[in-house]
Every structure is written in C-alpha cells, then in structure tokens.
Amino acid sequence: MRLLLAALMTSAALPAMAGEIWVTNEKDDTVSVIDVETLEVVKTYPTGERPRGITFSKDFSRVYICASDSNTVQVMDPNTGEILHDLPSGEDPEQFVLAPDDRHLYIANEDDAVTTVVDTQSRTVVAQINVGIEPEGMAVSPDGKVAITTSETTNMAHWIDTSTQSLFANTLVDARPRHAEFTADGAALWVSSEIGGTITVFETKGQTETGKVRFAIPGVNQDLIQPVGFRFSPDGTRAFVALGPANHVAVVNTATYEVEKYILVGRRVWHMEYSPDKTRLFTTNGVSGDVTVIDVASLEPVKSIKVGRFPWGAAMRP
Amino acid sequence: MTPWLIALRAILHREALRFTGQRGRFVAALVRPLVWLVVFAAGFRAALGLSITPPYQTYITYETYILPGLLGMICLFNGMQSSLSLVYDREMGSMRLLLTAPLPRWWLLLCKLLAGTLVSVLQCLVFLGIAAVWGVRFPVMGVLAVLPALLLTGLMLGALGLMLSSIIRQLENFAGVMNFVIFPMFFLSSALYPLWKMREGSPVLATLCGLNPFTHAVELIRFSLHLQPALPALGWVLLATLAFGAAALRGYDPARGMQGKTLKGG
Numbered sequence: 001m002r003l004l005l006a007a008l009m010t011s012a013a014l015p016a017m018a019g020e021i022w023v024t025n026e027k028d029d030t031v032s033v034i035d036v037e038t039l040e041v042v043k044t045y046p047t048g049e050r051p052r053g054i055t056f057s058k059d060f061s062r063v064y065i066c067a068s069d070s071n072t073v074q075v076m077d078p079n080t081g082e083i084l085h086d087l088p089s090g091e092d093p094e095q096f097v098l099a100p101d102d103r104h105l106y107i108a109n110e111d112d113a114v115t116t117v118v119d120t121q122s123r124t125v126v127a128q129i130n131v132g133i134e135p136e137g138m139a140v141s142p143d144g145k146v147a148i149t150t151s152e153t154t155n156m157a158h159w160i161d162t163s164t165q166s167l168f169a170n171t172l173v174d175a176r177p178r179h180a181e182f183t184a185d186g187a188a189l190w191v192s193s194e195i196g197g198t199i200t201v202f203e204t205k206g207q208t209e210t211g212k213v214r215f216a217i218p219g220v221n222q223d224l225i226q227p228v229g230f231r232f233s234p235d236g237t238r239a240f241v242a243l244g245p246a247n248h249v250a251v252v253n254t255a256t257y258e259v260e261k262y263i264l265v266g267r268r269v270w271h272m273e274y275s276p277d278k279t280r281l282f283t284t285n286g287v288s289g290d291v292t293v294i295d296v297a298s299l300e301p302v303k304s305i306k307v308g309r310f311p312w313g314a315a316m317r318p
Numbered sequence: 319m320t321p322w323l324i325a326l327r328a329i330l331h332r333e334a335l336r337f338t339g340q341r342g343r344f345v346a347a348l349v350r351p352l353v354w355l356v357v358f359a360a361g362f363r364a365a366l367g368l369s370i371t372p373p374y375q376t377y378i379t380y381e382t383y384i385l386p387g388l389l390g391m392i393c394l395f396n397g398m399q400s401s402l403s404l405v406y407d408r409e410m411g412s413m414r415l416l417l418t419a420p421l422p423r424w425w426l427l428l429c430k431l432l433a434g435t436l437v438s439v440l441q442c443l444v445f446l447g448i449a450a451v452w453g454v455r456f457p458v459m460g461v462l463a464v465l466p467a468l469l470l471t472g473l474m475l476g477a478l479g480l481m482l483s484s485i486i487r488q489l490e491n492f493a494g495v496m497n498f499v500i501f502p503m504f505f506l507s508s509a510l511y512p513l514w515k516m517r518e519g520s521p522v523l524a525t526l527c528g529l530n531p532f533t534h535a536v537e538l539i540r541f542s543l544h545l546q547p548a549l550p551a552l553g554w555v556l557l558a559t560l561a562f563g564a565a566a567l568r569g570y571d572p573a574r575g576m577q578g579k580t581l582k583g584g
Contacts, residue, residue, distance in 0.1 A: 219360070247377070264377050292376055300455065304376040 024051035025308025045081035127165035150177035229271030273314035333433035386540035387509025400434030401479025435472030477562035484569025531558035
C-alpha cells in the first residue's frame with residue numbers, strides 16, 4: 001500500500017512553486033536556469049571556461065561562478081546574465097563556499113594546493129592557506145568560525161580557523177575526498193571520499209571520527225559507487241548522497257548511517273540543490289547531461305531535464 | 319432478457335466455469351510473466367537507465383520498462399489459449415452446438431472473445447498488484463486508465479487466436495502456433511527492449527517490430543498505464559482488431575470459410 005501511495009504521489013500534478021535552479025555546464029561554458037514550477041530550462045547564459053562551483057549571495061542579487069579554466073571567480077547579475085566583474089581567485093578554482101558573513105569566499109585552488117580567501121566587496125585576496133594536494137571540497141561551519149578544505153590526493157580534511165586564516169587540524173579520510181558539509185547545528189562534519197566509496201563523519205569539537213557511511217547497490221559494481229556531492233534534508237534526519245557513475249542518489253539515515261534507499265538518476269551524478277520550499281531535489285548528472293528532479297517526500301525521481309553538456313554545480317534562487 | 323444477452327451470459331458463464339475449474343491455469347499464467355519480472359529483469363537491470371523515452375520522464379529500472387510488455391504477454395498467451403480452445407470445442411462438438419444458435423455468428427464469436435478477454439484483464443490486474451509489491455512504480459490512476467487498453471489488446475489477440483483457430487484442425491498444432499506466432503510476436507516487439515535499441519542492432523528487425531501489432535498494443539498499455547495518450551498505437555490496435563476479427567468471421571463462415579481448406583495434422 002505504501003508503495004502504491006508513493007507511486008501516486010510521484011504521479012500527482014506538480015504543485016505551483018516559484019524559484020530557479022542554476023546549473024553550471026562544465027563542457028558548454030554556460031549556466032542553465034531551470035524554472036522550478038515548469039521544470040524546464042528557461043534561460044542559458046555564457047560563462048568563463050569550465051564553470052563548476054556556483055553559489056548566490058545572501059540577497060540573491062549576485063551569483064558567483066568558479067570558471068576553473070579561466071582561473072577566476074565570475075560575478076554575474078542573475079537578472080540579466082551579465083558578468084559584472086571577476087574576482088581574484090588563484091589558479092583553477094573548482095569549488096568554493098560563501099561564509100555566513102556573506103562577504104568572504106573560501107576557494108579551493110586545485111592546481112596550487114592552496115585555499116584562497118577572497119573579500120567579495122573589496123575584490124581582494126585576504127589570505128592564501130597552504131593545504132594538501134588537489135584541494136576540492138569546501139565547507140564552512142554555520143557559525144562561520146571553521147572552514148574546511150578537502151584535498152583529493154593527500155586524502156585529508158583540513159580545518160581552518162577563520163579568525164586567523166590558518167590551519168588548526170588535519171584529519172585523514174578515505175581516498176579522494178570530494179565534498180564536505182557541516183550538519184545544520186555545526187556539531188558534525190561529513191566528508192565524502194570518491195575512491196574510498198565512503199563518507200566519514202567527524203565531531204566538530206574534537207575533530208574525531210565518529211562514523212562511516214558505506215554504500216552497496218545490488219547489481220552495481222562496487223568500483224562504480226563513488227560518493228561525491230551530498231546534502232542534508234531540511235529536518236536533518238537524512239542525507240542525500242550523489243554516487244557518481246553508480247547513477248544513483250543514496251538516502252542515508254543520519255542517526256544510524258544506514259542507507260535507506262537508492263534513487264535512480266542520470267549518469268555520473270555530481271551535486272544537488274533543493275527547490276526553495278525544499279520539497280524537490282535537483283541532481284546534476286554529468287555524463288547524461290541532465291538534471292533529475294527527486295520528490296523529497298516520496299523519495300521518487302519525478303523527471304529528468306536536459307541541460308548543457310556535463311552539468312556540475314547547482315544553486316537555488318527563490 | 320433478449321436471446322443476444324442470453325447467449326452472452328451463457329458464454330461468459332461457461333468461461334467462468336472453465337476459469338474457476340482450472341485455477342492451476344490461472345496461477346500458471348501468472349508464473350510466466352513473474353519469472354520474467356523477477357529473474358530476467360534482475361539479470362538485465364543495467365540494460366536500461368541510459369535514455370529517457372516517452373511516456374517516462376526520467377530514468378527507470380528495467381522492471382518498470384518491461385511491466386507493460388509482461389501485461390501484453392499475459393493477454394497474448396491467454397488470448398491464444400482461450401481462442402484456440404475452440405479447436406478443442408470443435409472436436410468435442412460443443413462448438414458446433416454453439417454455432418447453431420439462432421443468432422448472428424459474429425455476435426457469438428464476439429461473446430467468446432469478450433469472455434476470454436475478461437479473464438486476461440483479471441490476470442493483468444492481479445499481476446499489476448504483484449508488481450507494485452515487488453517495487454515497480456506506476457501511477458495508481460494508471461490501473462484504471464490501462465483497463466480499456468488491456469481490453470482492446472485482449473480483443474485484438476483473441477481475434478487473432480480465433481482467426482488461427484479457424485484454420486487449425488487439431489489442438490496439437492498449438493506448439494506450432496507457439497513457435498510461429500506467439501514467440502515471434504513477443505520478441506519482435508517493444509515488450510522487452512525499446513525500438514531505438516533494436517534499431518541499433520538491426521534496422522530491418524526494428525521495422526518488423528514497428529509493423530507488429532503487438533508492439534502497438536504494448537505501447538498502448540505502456541502509455542495508458544502512465545496516463546498519457548497514445549493515439550497512433552490506439553489506431554494500429556483498432557485496425558488490427560478489426561482485420562483479425564473480419565478474418566476470423568470469414569474463417570467461421572461455412573459458406574466461404576477456411577475450414578474446408580484447413581491445415582491437417584500436427
């Protein structure tokens with residue numbers, strides 16, 4: 001009966017909601033704008049070369065885009081799609097995170113093994129912090145006191161004190177850490193490891209490992225299960241984890257670290273973003289060049305929307 | 319009650335008796351598609367998930383893909399079995415008795431078709447329930463929407479069976495029907511693989527699949543189950559039903575029928 005109800009819910013007409021999901025297309029050098037209500041691409045804007053990380057300012061008047069191969073972070077007016085100016089970002093910016101002060105960007109410079117801190121108002125580099133080789137994942141604690149960089153080759157999460165812009169801890173994780181997120185209360189940090197195929201959970205206070213999430217999909221080779229981007233559910237009870245070439249998103253119980261369900265999405269799923277009302281999750285599927293929409297309540301895929309080539313990052317604008 | 323309805327009731331009653339008396343047949347008819355759903359689909363789980371074709375709006379599991387094909391399979395086997403039982407009836411004499419009723423022959427044959435089709439639809443509904451429990455997703459309202467499609471598919475395949483039964487003398491020929499009609503119809507269709515995939519392998523086979531009325535029946539079931547219109551498929555199935563029905567009627571017409579020139583032996 002539960003299954004039938006779930007099926008009914010997925011087939012139900014999509015409720016009216018406003019908002020946009022902005023998706024960077026790595027190969028097309030564009031961003032696609034998806035209307036959350038119609039689930040269609042309504043605009044496509046050109047960007048610098050190889051756009052990956054994308055995030056909005058708090059008031060959604062600016063969108064920051066990591067143009068990795070242009071070695072810059074571009075600042076775009078989301079109303080016109082016009083590039084307003086570039087920010088000094090250091091070499092090959094891949095991912096970044098905007099601090100809760102809405103002013104400082106923490107940028108992972110993949111080629112230089114540094115994390116660059118940029119003041120978006122003065123457009124200057126505030127600090128460059130040496131981290132491990134090939135930094136990628138970036139996170140900042142909800143109180144803004146701690147920033148995290150994960151380094152793909154050193155296999156570490158680097159803990160940065162934002163008041164001094166210096167490292168105060170380094171913790172080992174499994175091979176090729178790709179993404180990091182703090183829980184909403186800031187008490188725990190989750191780090192995904194692409195090659196290790198796991199997520200390592202740390203207690204923020206003592207930087208000690210408290211848990212490990214593992215994945216196994218029947219019929220899918222274990223080598224293909226490569227956790228990358230992930231997001232916590234609004235109530236914090238679940239985490240949605242993109243599993244790369246396994247073409248599935250795992251639904252993880254954050255209390256038990258057990259996987260509750262695997263949701264079939266497009267090929268090589270990278271990152272994801274919620275709709276403004278958090279009822280839908282949009283996953284970027286790199287190889288299939290589309291975005292799969294997941295109904296958060298029923299955990300069912302609703303639709304896949306064609307975007308540009310190799311969609312990578314996603315950000316929401318209400 | 320008019321004689322027409324009396325005949326309809328009698329034929330339905332006879333089919334119901336046969337149905338309740340052969341519960342094993344009912345279960346067996348469900349086992350066949352179940353084996354495909356549970357075993358075959360597990361092996362081919364990774365075969366799909368590569369493209370999105372209407373009526374689906376996102377990536378689906380192989381189980382979800384083959385469900386309409388398996389519903390078609392139930393109608394195909396059941397329709398053939400039910401209609402070909404007329405060969406047996408003819409041997410036993412009850413068929414001759416039926417056809418001597420003072421009613422138009424087309425009405426008697428239609429009653430027979432309807433009776434067989436209703437059994438198919440019932441089996442399909444049970445199978446849909448099992449599939450839902452197995453984790454295959456489809457809209458709940460799709461169960462209602464698919465009923466006319468199943469009914470039409472049942473009538474089309476039943477009419478084909480009737481046509482065949484008019485040219486087969488002995489029930490032993492059923493094996494021949496399996497090999498020359500049922501299997502080619504099933505495998506040369508979109509029941510197990512989408513036509514674009516077939517086209518990659520062989521354009522000729524893909525064309526044959528496109529001409530196969532069973533392909534259109536499966537697509538009609540697929541679209542209906544997912545609450546989307548499929549007018550071309552509907553047109554094809556209606557046309558095929560009329561053509562098979564007309565041929566069956568001709569076959570059962572003693573003046574012009576094919577019974578005089580039937581194939582002999584097994």
